[in-house]
């Protein structure tokens with residue numbers, strides 16, 4: 001059994017001695033070498049430290065010592081998340097060579113659970129994008145069709161799973177970056193409630209929206225990883241103090257009588273007919289499992305993209321001010337003249353075009369004279385979006401709809417038209433604006449045979465309900481078992 005098996009199966013095999021952490025880690029590294037050259041999901045691995053950790057875990061198991069809940073499982077980490085001693089770049093030139101002196105809290109928790117941190121996963125630069133075409137080493141490719149994008153920005157985290165190189169990965173989601181690549185690659189991904197998972201040590205994009213979340217090939221595996229990373233962290237001021245429920249214990253709860261809200265606004269103009277068909281079939285499946293479908297309305301959805309791209313860029317323009325070539329990362333080779341020249345040359349060389357565009361947009365939105373017209377207004381729209389959800393959740397327990405209005409597009413197809421790319425985030429950004437938990441699970445294919453994702457959105461801290469509903473859906477269908485064709489060298 002290798003890294004293409006589920007985390008749950010692998011834990012059983014490790015416990016019974018059918019495999020060892022070392023054998024599994026070696027197999028994962030071998031698989032990365034065999035297939036990832038064509039995909040580009042892995043920016044870097046740390047073979048020596050992964051193998052050493054694996055051997056240490058095997059030894060502790062032999063000695064009968066207690067082990068953590070992920071003992072011996074190789075895990076991939078999005079390059080937005082700091083790893084001690086392992087370069088962390090956010091897929092940006094400006095952070096090339098940056099080796100964090102500490103682990104993010106989520107990585108500390110992985111290590112404390114005896115997981116093996118295998119390496120860092122590719123993404124759109126600073127998590128800005130929906131296609132993973134703007135990674136440090138060129139576009140990441142979708143294993144279902146190498147000419148198509150894997151989605152973004154956590155494209156590497158989704159591709160690493162879909163190509164069977166490891167059983168669990170971490171992503172980050174500011175406006176859809178866990179759910180949309182999960183949908184595009186036929187895997188599962190969950191964005192927790194804002195504040196449920198610590199962001200200490202996670203590179204900031206838009207701080208009022210960012211969340212870290214689990215990605216896996218099954219809902220049970222999602223629950224397993226969420227259990228490890230969720231919980232209060234005194235080092236993150238936005239971290240929630242609420243106790244963490246046992247996510248795995250509630251997975252098999254029947255969905256009988258569960259009220260599933262279907263928002264009219266998630267099935268309008270711009271939705272690909274094949275995607276709609278797959279999502280409608282998913283609704284039927286949920287109904288067949290005993291759920292009750294309830295029509296709901298989220299009338300401010302149409303303003304969500306505009307509000308999101310003002311708030312996210314405004315916060316990004318502020319968060320990215322720290323990359324100045326003085327303390328860490330890239331510094332221009334020609335720091336001639338004054339300090340301003342050092343800053344501007346470093347930033348001109350270090351940031352890619354999309355990041356620059358967002359810094360300019362965000363700086364404009366925050367500038368005096370325009371602040372009220374753009375940023376403040378966007379915040380008011382945000383309140384309305386949040387209110388829409390609160391009203392909808394008076395009538396239902398979860399909301400269901402498509403994760404993305406379209407399937408994976410061809411590499412290059414939207415990269416010349418930023419607005420066309422932004423518009424594809426229409427169904428994912430509202431949950432970020434409202435801080436709500438949400439997930440994506442595979443629910444079929446589009447007209448090109450590419451994976452389609454079903455999105456479920458829950459009320460604050462409704463992760464357990466989401467996982468239960470997604471698990472019932474997954475069990476009732478065969479979608480999660482589909483794997484991409486073997487990626488040939």
Ligand code: GLN
Nearest residue numbers: 127128129174175176177
């Ligand atoms: N596609 C969205 C953006 O570009 C969301 C990205 C994300 O969630 N990190 O901002």
